[in-house]
Amino acid sequence: MEREIYLDNAATTKALPEVTAAVVDALEKSYANPSSLHRFGLKSEKILKKSRKIIADYLGVKAKEVIFTSGGTESNNLAIRGITKAYKNRGRHLITSPIEHSSVAELFNALENEGWQVDTVNVDQGGHVDLEHLRNLITEETILVSIMQVNNELGTIQPTKKIAEIIKKKNPLSFFHVDGVQAFGKTYSNLGQWPVDLYSISGHKIQGPKGIGALYIKKGTNLTPLIYGGGQESNLRSGxxxxxxxxxxxEAVKKLPQLSAAENTDKDLSKKREYLFNLLQEIEEAVINSPAAGAPHIINFSLPGIKGETMLHALESQGIYISTSSACSSDKQGSRIINACGLSQKRSESALRVSLNNTITNDDLDYFIKTLKEQIDFLKLF
Ligand SMILES: Cc1ncc(COP(=O)(O)O)c(C=O)c1O
Incomplete structure (x- = not known):
């Protein structure tokens, strides 16, 4: 193949060389159990402690408030189920959004089947939560609200701080969980200052390893564990x-950009996204589904009349890898997320997601656009 361009970084990323080196080093040299009392075990415990501190510092929280999990899916499940189990006598009402990742959406479906009252807050066509509707949904019975920070298909950024303040003002006893998997390292958050109680992150979305993630649990938030055993991770995640x-x-966290309220997104990535956004706007057949001010790594667009999967494979044949919607959901009816935003069926069925990382060049994006145009012209013939 002439050229290969990976534009599916919201699905997963290539590990950084430093990450691979650290993984290999730990496998080869620090394989003792951190719970073992000998010196060798202590070496592993040191890695655990140091890593927890670095990740907590990046999140702006205390090391004690971060536990390691197997990834975003487990962090989301532990946060949401953990609250429902621990606070079931306080209230039976839960709130979420219709555009959550399946690891949240499917869990809320299960909880509803188990008798919980689940309300879904309205979103606009760009996937932004209706804040007034959210305020109206919160009652004394609400024990948990779960709303992601960055949507994995559209890249929509929610005003997480504002959402947290609305929740706490209406019901200070209600907990707020944020799926931060696509936001972590891409958009600013300040968990130490914001009234967010639980925040999920995942390693493989930030050029770290797969099968590792973390959950921030604000001090004073009780969770009932999902996994019982040796009591590791403050008794919350045995194993x-x-x-x-x-x-x-x-190592992946060490390489993340330092974001702030003023510099609130990854600037390099934002420039690349803007470049691609402008090029896509010039394609007559394309309609962009992502908000202009979205997360710096995701652009979703549709080519009404051309099935997303057809274009995905056409681009694949030219060495370009993108997604139809979320890599982990079947999209027979188009994209669940785009449907939930009230966009047309044609737009939903033809939706494509391009997701960037810092190694992508403008030249790569020019090549992508050139190839996309060629494939549109070719597929229009049928
Ligand atoms: C928003 C969001 N939440 C959760 C997850 C699940 O993370 P993991 O693959 O680490 O389980 C993903 C992955 O696609 C995601 O994009």
Whole structure:
């Protein structure tokens, strides 16, 4: 193949060389169990402690408030189920959005089937939560609200701080969980200052290893564990710690940009996204589904009349890898997320997601656009 361009970084990323080195090093040299009392075990425990501190510092929280999990899916499940189990006598009402990742959406479906009252907040066509509707949904019975920070298909950024303040003002006893998997390292958050109680992250979305993630649990938030055993991770997630994964995650976090309220997105990535956004706008057949001010790594667009999957494979044949919608959902009816935003069926069925990382060049994006135009012209013939 002439050229290969990977534009599916919201699905997963290539590990950084530092990450691979740290994983290999831990596998080869720090393989003792961190719970073992000998010196060798202590070496692994040191990695655990140091990594937890680096990740907590990046999140702006205390090391004690971060536990390691197997990834975003587990963090989301532990946060949401953990609250429903621990606070079931306080209230039976839960709130979420219709555009959550399946690891949240499917869990809320299960909870509804188990008798919980689940309300879904309205979103606009760009996937932004209707804040007034959210305020109206919160009652004394609401024990948990779960709304992601960045949507994985559209890249929509929610005003997480504002959402947190609305929740706490209406019901200070209600907990707020944020799926931060696509936001972590891409958009600013300040968990130490914002009234967010639980925040999920995942290693493989930030050029770290797969199968490792973390959950921030604000002090004073009780969770009932999902996994019982040796009591690791403050009794919340038993099982021998994944030291190689944790060391790799630490290295990936070290490479994340330092964001602030003023510099609130990854600037390099934002420039690339803007470049691509402008090029896509010039294609007559394309309609962009993502908000202009979205997360710096995701652009979703549709080519009404051309099935997303057909274009995906056409581009694949030219060495370009993108997604139809979320890599982990079947999209027989088009995209669940785009449907939930009230966009047309034609737009939903033809939706494509391009997701960037810092190694993509403008030249790569020019090549992508050139190839996309060629494939549109070719597929229009049928
Ligand atoms: C928004 C969001 N949440 C959760 C997950 C699940 O993370 P993991 O693959 O680490 O389980 C993903 C992955 O696609 C995601 O994009």
């Amino acid at each position: 021998t710690e994944n030291i190689p994964g944790i060391a790799g995650l630490r």
